[in-house]
Each structure stands twice: as structure tokens, then as C-alpha cells.
Amino acid sequence: MKVAIVTESFLPRVNGVTGSVCRVLEHLAAHGHEALVVAPGPAPSSYAGARVAPVRGMALPCYPTFAVGVPTRRVTAILRDFGPDVVHLASPLVLGASGLAAANRLGVPAVAVFQTDVAGFARRYGLRGTDPIIWWWLRRLHGRAALTLAPSTPVLAELERRGVPRLARWGRGVDRARFHPSHRSADVRARLAPDGVALVGYVGRLAAEKRPGLLTRLVGIPGARVVVVGDGPEEKRLRRLMPDAIFTGFRTGTELSELVASLDVFVHTGADDTFCQAVQEGLASGVPVVAAAAGGPLDLVRPGVNGLLYAPDDGGELRAAVATLVDDVRTRRRMSVQAAESVRGRDWETVCGELMGHYRAVVHGVIDHRTESAA
Numbered sequence: 133m134k135v136a137i138v139t140e141s142f143l144p145r146v147n148g149v150t151g152s153v154c155r156v157l158e159h160l161a162a163h164g165h166e167a168l169v170v171a172p173g174p175a176p177s178s179y180a181g182a183r184v185a186p187v188r189g190m191a192l193p194c195y196p197t198f199a200v201g202v203p204t205r206r207v208t209a210i211l212r213d214f215g216p217d218v219v220h221l222a223s224p225l226v227l228g229a230s231g232l233a234a235a236n237r238l239g240v241p242a243v244a245v246f247q248t249d250v251a252g253f254a255r256r257y258g259l260r261g262t263d264p265i266i267w268w269w270l271r272r273l274h275g276r277a278a279l280t281l282a283p284s285t286p287v288l289a290e291l292e293r294r295g296v297p298r299l300a301r302w303g304r305g306v307d308r309a310r311f312h313p314s315h316r317s318a319d320v321r322a323r324l325a326p327d328g329v330a331l332v333g334y335v336g337r338l339a340a341e342k343r344p345g346l347l348t349r350l351v352g353i354p355g356a357r358v359v360v361v362g363d364g365p366e367e368k369r370l371r372r373l374m375p376d377a378i379f380t381g382f383r384t385g386t387e388l389s390e391l392v393a394s395l396d397v398f399v400h401t402g403a404d405d406t407f408c409q410a411v412q413e414g415l416a417s418g419v420p421v422v423a424a425a426a427g428g429p430l431d432l433v434r435p436g437v438n439g440l441l442y443a444p445d446d447g448g449e450l451r452a453a454v455a456t457l458v459d460d461v462r463t464r465r466r467m468s469v470q471a472a473e474s475v476r477g478r479d480w481e482t483v484c485g486e487l488m489g490h491y492r493a494v495v496h497g498v499i500d501h502r503t504e505s506a507a
């Protein structure tokens with residue numbers, strides 16, 4: 133199969149969209165399929181054997197480190213030359229609209245992967261009242277795709293409520309080699325918690341859409357030390373407000389694997405995540421998760437089993453949930469085992485195999501009612 137992926141974000145920018153696109157490209161290469169990537173530049177010339185065709189990118193005024201592709205009819209020429217069987221639109225918004233238009237012109241079915249809560253993102257950056265126009269655009273965009281894939285049951289329900297047709301659920305995989313309890317490191321713990329306190333960690337971008345300001349509610353919990361892994365525009369303010377917290381900056385590879393597995397409690401503050409890969413990686417590492425009861429984490433966190441949920445805007449409830457796990461070592465250990473078990477069967481090989489099934493369905497025109505509404 134020949135698959136063209138038109139993505140709103142790609143390397144060197146690291147985020148959930150980029151990560152899932154990279155895993156899909158690796159799967160396609162491993163199984164003998166041919167792929168092409170159209171992405172905002174600058175970008176590498178290739179990845180996992182797939183050629184990358186860069187188009188002009190533009191940084192967002194409210195988030196300079198995040199670039200989106202500028203709409204261009206050049207996408208049609210790129211796709212025509214490649215001759216794909218299916219076009220994969222990764223979190224389509226701006227460049228994705230060009231990819232969809234190109235697919236329609238060429239008579240190629242397009243699979244749109246809904247991955248970013250754009251309306252929620254806009255609200256976090258002060259763009260109030262924009263929900264109607266954003267959802268009008270998203271409904272129009274996804275309505276022209278052969279199939280839209282939602283990453284979680286809450287998002288699937290929201291898309292159905294908003295009138296988006298032809299829906300199916302497609303989750304995300306987790307690398308069980310990179311994120312595993314075996315990476316828990318005595319050396320890391322000795323460095324970060326020489327006094328033996330519980331390590332309470334956050335992993336992710338320090339930006340408004342992730343609401344990292346809620347981490348300040350964890351200051352002063354007895355027997356706990358807060359560890360913040362990541363960077364972003366909110367970092368300077370958080371360092372000032374949390375002088376006793378440990379800020380590691382952005383980390384990848386073995387260092388990230390060890391940091392996550394060495395935590396005692398994993399905290400996620402975002403409330404607009406359509407899936408939340410960071411939460412899944414924390415669970416895979418055997419760390420109980422405390423997350424907002426909204427969006428993707430509702431599919432991942434089972435309260436009292438592998439973590440706890442808190443009302444999304446209740447910082448006091450977040451603090452209480454974390455304090456409960458810090459105080460109860462026995463419960464933490466039980467949840468740790470169940471956290472790792474809860475992501476069994478969610479490896480990328482399995483998840484990408486499901487995606488190939490969706491590709492085949494649209495190529496052969498066999499989208500049925502069950503596929504459209506599957507949860």
C-alpha cells in the first residue's frame with residue numbers, strides 16, 4: 133500500500149502528533165508499505181525510509197515554538213507524483229485542509245485522525261467565543277473525509293454530538309520497551325530523593341494548554357518532592373513559584389525512561405487531551421496516575437485501580453488525591469502493578485495493525501454502520 137501522510141506537525145518539533153506519525157511511519161516501513169510525508173518545514177528529508185516533502189510553515193503568535201503548515205495547492209502536485217492509495221491526515225486543520233482538498237481532487241480516500249482539541253487550545257490562549265467557528269470548520273473538514281478516527285471514547289462522543297459523520301475509534305500505542313517498570317533506577321531516586329521522600333512527577337509541555345500552573349497546588353505536601361520533566365513558556369514562572377521542585381528540562385531516550393519509572397506518583401494537569409500519551413507512558417512504567425477527569429484520561433485511568441481522577445478545575449481535589457497516594461505506600465505498590473497491567477496489549481504493532489484495517493476499509497469502500505460509530 134502507498135500511504136501519504138499530511139501532518140500539521142513533524143520533526144524536529146516533538147509532540148503527540150509528531151510521535152504518532154513517527155510510529156505509523158515505522159510500522160509502514162517494517163511491513164513493506166511505501167510512505168510519503170507532507171509537513172511544515174523545516175523538517176528532515178526522510179524518516180523511516182519515507183521521503184518528507186516540506187511546505188512553508190508559520191509559527192503561531194501565541195506559541196512561537198509550534199509551527200503549522202501554510203495552505204498550498206502544491207500539496208496536490210506532491211500527492212499526484214506519489215500516487216497514494218490512501219491519504220492520512222494527522223490532526224488536520226490548516227495544512228490538512230490542503231491535503232484533504234488534494235485527495236478529493238485526485239479521487240483518493242482520506243482518513244482524518246482527530247488528535248487536537250483546537251477549541252480547547254484556543255480557550256487556553258484567551259481566544260474566548262471561538263468555539264462555534266472552530267467547530268464549524270472542523271465539522272466541514274472532517275465531513276469531507278472518508279473516515280475520521282477519534283482517539284478515545286469521550287472524543288468519539290463529542291464528535292458524534294457535533295455532527296461529524298463516519299467515525300471510528302483508534303487509540304494510541306505505547307512502547308513497552310521504553311516505558312516499563314524495569315527502568316526504575318536506584319541511582320535516579322538517590323539523586324532526586326536522597327531523603328527517601330515520594331517523587332511526584334509531571335511530564336509534558338509547560339504551556340497554557342496543559343495547565344501546569346495546577347502543579348503549584350502540590351507545594352508543601354508532606355513527604356513529597358515534585359519533579360517537572362519538560363520545558364515551555366511557563367517554565368520560568370513555575371520555577372519562581374515552586375523553588376523546591378526539581379526541573380529537569382526536556383528529556384528523551386533512556387534518561388526519560390528512567391525518570392518516569394522512578395516516580396511514585398504521576399500527575400497530569402491537562403483537561404483538553406484527546407488521548408494523553410504521557411499518562412499511558414506513566415502507566416506502562418508502573419506509576420499510579422492522578423489525572424483530570426476529562427478527555428482521553430477517562431479511558432486510561434481507573435480510579436482506585438491504577439490511579440485517581442480529580443475534578444478538572446479543582447486544585448484542592450488534585451492535592452488531596454496526590455497526598456492520599458503519597459501517604460499510602462501499600463496502595464501505591466498495588467496500583468503500580470495494576471498500572472503496568474492496564475496497558476497490556478496496547479503496543480504500537482497492534483494499534484498500527486488496527487490503523488491498516490481502517491486504511492483498507494476506505495480503499496475498498498467497505499465503511500459500514502458499525503465502523504462509523506464503533507467505540
